[in-house]
Amino acid sequence: MPETVLNLHPGMPEASLRPLRERYDLVERAFAGIAADPLPQADRIRGVVTIGVIGIDRALIERLPNLGIIACYGSGYERIDIVAARERGIVVTSNIGANAACVADMALALLLASVRRLGEGERFLRAGRWTKPAAPPALISTGMAGRRVGILGLGSIGEKIARRAAAFDMEVAYHNRRPKPDAPWAYHDTLASLAEWADILVVACRADESTRGIVDRSVLAALGPQGHVVNIARGEVVDEAALIAALESGTIAGAGLDVFEHEPAVPEALIRLENVVLAPHIASMTQAAHREMCRMTIESLDNFFAGRPLTNAR
Known part of the structure; x- marks a missing residue:
């Protein structure tokens, strides 16, 4: 049975979403408004995909009892509550260099x-x-x-x-x-x-x-x-x-x-x-960059779920 992963990045291109959907049980929610979402899959979610400008806060981290990895699709992680993640032993990765x-x-x-x-x-x-x-x-x-x-x-x-x-x-x-x-x-x-x-x-x-x-x-x-x-x-x-x-x-x-x-x-x-x-925050908006960000995100999730070492953990 595939691992359940929550994707909080609503702007991810279809070319990146497709391999994530094929590989995982992907739960897709916009971070904005998720506080009011009952999130029935919460107990199954072991991974979260987000980006730095969206992040994930302590409140949502605490709603996911089995969360083990937060994979940042981009290179920044400024709005991820790193302290809350570390308190729970949750790994945070980012795709530095991809874009x-x-x-x-x-x-x-x-x-x-x-x-x-x-x-x-x-x-x-x-x-x-x-x-x-x-x-x-x-x-x-x-x-x-x-x-x-x-x-x-x-x-x-x-x-x-x-x-x-x-x-x-x-x-x-x-x-x-x-x-x-x-x-x-x-x-x-x-x-x-x-x-x-x-x-x-x-x-x-x-x-x-x-x-x-x-x-x-x-x-x-x-x-x-x-x-x-x-x-x-x-x-x-x-x-x-x-x-x-x-x-x-x-x-x-x-x-x-x-x-x-x-x-x-x-x-x-x-x-x-x-x-x-x-410009409307488009510096990383190239096909090559998104291919690499998708590849690195999947690599991080796969390595974590398989118990392998992570090379881009923060």
């Missing part, structure tokens, strides 16, 4: 779009305002080569961002909790120092209580009026109110954002601003 390449690609896409003012240029053209052969001087940008990119968080995604930025002849440095001995890029021991050095700050760190709002007003001021912020991590790492104020006042030049503090709600002020490129 690193495509998220790094998105970071560079947002960086290029912000620095080269692609959003402004497209809106200018679509509005029928391009009436002379030459592009307007107002859309002149600073370009890429020789600019300084500071990366906050040099994990698997951050390293790929660094290598992509270097390929554009950009100078790279980073800030981490600690320096990486094998990293070929300069290390800054504070975020303030990195922001003061950088022209572009790319946010690629994990979201937890230690990083909540870490990109604040002082960091944005240190980045300066020619500076850009790119965020492909989590919205709560950046003080969103401070970012809006910095964009409105010219404290920084622009931003490229794939994540927001209260998704899917995006502040109207950000939507109105010309100097921001916005």
Whole structure:
């Protein structure tokens, strides 16, 4: 008889759901509203699949007496109650590295779009305002080569961002909790120092209580009026109110954002601003990434149910 697994990720593509349904007795529920669900399968559920932005809380963990593994489909696990899971001896896994390449690609896409003012240029053209052969001087940008990119968080995604930025002849440095001995890029021991050095700050760190709002007003001021912020991590790492104020006042030049503090709600002020490129949290939305996330999720569940070692336990 197949193991019973609860899937809390309502946005999982059909191509990933299909193998999960074929392999397990898959119970599919949206996390929102599950508190009122009687969940008659609760005693049978031994595994949960979720993602970081949805997570699973203590209340639901306590309703699942035989839960043994929480498998995070993505790489983040910020809204999983790790403490509650550990108290019960429940294993938590995440698929770190599965989507690193495509998220790094998105970071560079947002960086290029912000620095080269692609959003402004497209809106200018679509509005029928391009009436002379030459592009307007107002859309002149600073370009890429020789600019300084500071990366906050040099994990698997951050390293790929660094290598992509270097390929554009950009100078790279980073800030981490600690320096990486094998990293070929300069290390800054504070975020303030990195922001003061950088022209572009790319946010690629994990979201937890230690990083909540870490990109604040002082960091944005240190980045300066020619500076850009790119965020492909989590919205709560950046003080969103401070970012809006910095964009409105010219404290920084622009931003490229794939994540927001209260998704899917995006502040109207950000939507109105010309100097921001916005995307609906799609950095990991490639077929290759979802194939790998599905494979790693199934591998974690299978290994746990078979009593085999887990290589990606948190």
